[in-house]
Amino acid sequence: MxxxxxxxxxxxxxxxxxxxxxxxxxxxxxxxxxxxxxxxxxxxxxxxxxxxxxxxxxxxxxxxxxxxxxxxxxxxxxxxxxxxxxxxxxxxxxxxxxxxxxxxxxxxxxxxxxxxxxxxxxxxxxxxxxPVATTAVTALRDKAGLRSGERLLVRGAAGGVGSAAVQLGRAYGADVTALARPANADFVRGLGAHRAVDHRTVRPADLGRFDVVLDTVGTDLRAYRRLLGPGGRMVTIAFDLDRPAASLGYLAASAVHGGRRVRFFSGDPxxxxxxxxxxxxxxxxxxxxxxxxxxxxxxxxxxxxxxxxxxxxxxxxxxx
Incomplete structure (x- = not known):
């Protein structure tokens, strides 16, 4: 050839x-x-x-x-x-x-x-x-400033970025809650999650409070942002492709809310x-x-x- x-x-x-x-x-x-x-x-x-x-x-x-x-x-x-x-x-x-x-x-x-x-x-x-794990490092350490002892919620925990974030969150000393399907619960716990929660049956409002939320899905950002406690930080690497204008508009609007801003970034390591x-x-x-x-x-x-x-x-x- x-x-x-x-x-x-x-x-x-x-x-x-x-x-x-x-x-x-x-x-x-x-x-x-x-x-x-x-x-x-x-x-x-x-x-x-x-x-x-x-x-x-x-x-x-x-x-x-x-x-x-x-x-x-x-x-x-x-x-x-x-x-x-x-x-x-x-x-x-x-x-x-x-x-x-x-x-x-x-x-x-x-x-x-x-x-x-x-x-x-x-x-x-x-x-x-x-290679996509560079996104998880940047999100947790550089964008969110995750600290030991803080509560971390990883949305999409069984995926590529999410599975890296669970491991890194545990390594950085955080208390990690992973949202995943029941079939993947043992998998994310094996990565280091302290608890695995079925995202399809548990409402966001019932998850409790978190210091850091890492979102890899891009939908329902408002509901997950409400889970942040005082000084909480939320980072998302996705936006809703079915409602791109509304999703990106919400991300921009969140910038006026100080420490509870939703930080969005696209990896280019x-x-x-x-x-x-x-x-x-x-x-x-x-x-x-x-x-x-x-x-x-x-x-x-x-x-x-x-x-x-x-x-x-x-x-x-x-x-x-």
Whole structure:
């Protein structure tokens, strides 16, 4: 096969998981300041499901074919001029972030400042479950300032960011309540949650008071914000895609309420944050949670599984 091309996951229209297929595209070349990464694995994230379905078309547009994949683990295959601190053969992980999609492929180019080295001893397939954990670190430590002894509520605790947040909350000394399906209760308790609560049968108002609420769902923000005690902080990494204007409007309006503001951010991690993530892993504060591993040709099945709900950690896709 022509070594100037590579396999990549594509879609020619918006729709369900079945629009995804594996095709061939030109193999990218790194621009100055970039590295070419041979992808070994990537995970499936909620944001790319929404993009594939066309729910973000005001941002993603109508040009096809479109690509899939937001994060990755692999090895540096080449580096362009201006790259320092990374060498060919280094095991790395990263997130494409606001630059878009495209890690569901044999190779990806990315700014050298947007990747970090994978800790020694961590398998690259397992490593692919962790790049989004930078979001949990930023949310709890940097945005919320979570302190030992505080009460933390994690909404969406069994998912990719949520499962990392449960582990980190426990490691940071918080009392952790995890919202999850009953089938995932033992899973989140195994990650370190002090208690697991069924989000479908317990009303937010009955959950009690919390110092920090981490939301990964984006709906009913007003109800969960009411759970904050004096000096409480709420961080969300999502908004309601069915009511985007109202959801974003509420986030903006909450800014006038001082310490009870709902803080929203979208992860776009740097090498420093990946280095910090590696330290958290090496110190035993964080471990990968891989639900199921799929081959590249079954990326659509991985999307379908995540849409069905019930994931425990991450669905990871390997690239042969």
């Amino acid at each position: 022509n070594d100037r091309t590579m396999k990549a996951v594509l879609h020619d229209r918006y729709g369900g998981p079945d629009v995804l297929y594996v095709g061939r595209v030109p193999r990218p070349e790194p621009a100055p300041g970039e590295v070419l990464v041979k992808v070994r694995a990537f995970s499936v994230n909620g944001g790319e499901l929404a993009a594939r379905a066309g729910r973000l078309r005001l941002v993603t547009g109508r040009r096809f074919p479109r690509r899939a994949g937001m994060d990755f683990s692999g090895e540096v295959a080449a580096r362009a001029a201006g790259v320092t601190g990374l060498a060919v053969g280094d095991r790395v992980w990263g997130v494409l972030g606001r630059s878009g999609f495209g890690s569901a492929a044999e190779y990806v180019t990315v700014s050298a400042g947007r990747v970090g080295r994978v800790p020694d001893g961590l398998d690259l397939v397992d490593a692919a479950a962790l 740097t090498r420093e944050q990946f280095d910090d993530l590696a330290r958290q892993v090496s110190e035993g504060k964080l471990s990968p949670a891989v639900d199921t591993v799929f081959p590249l040709e079954e990326t659509a099945a991985a999307h379908r599984a995540l849409e069905a709900g019930g994931v425990r950690g991450k669905y990871v896709v390997t690239v042969a």
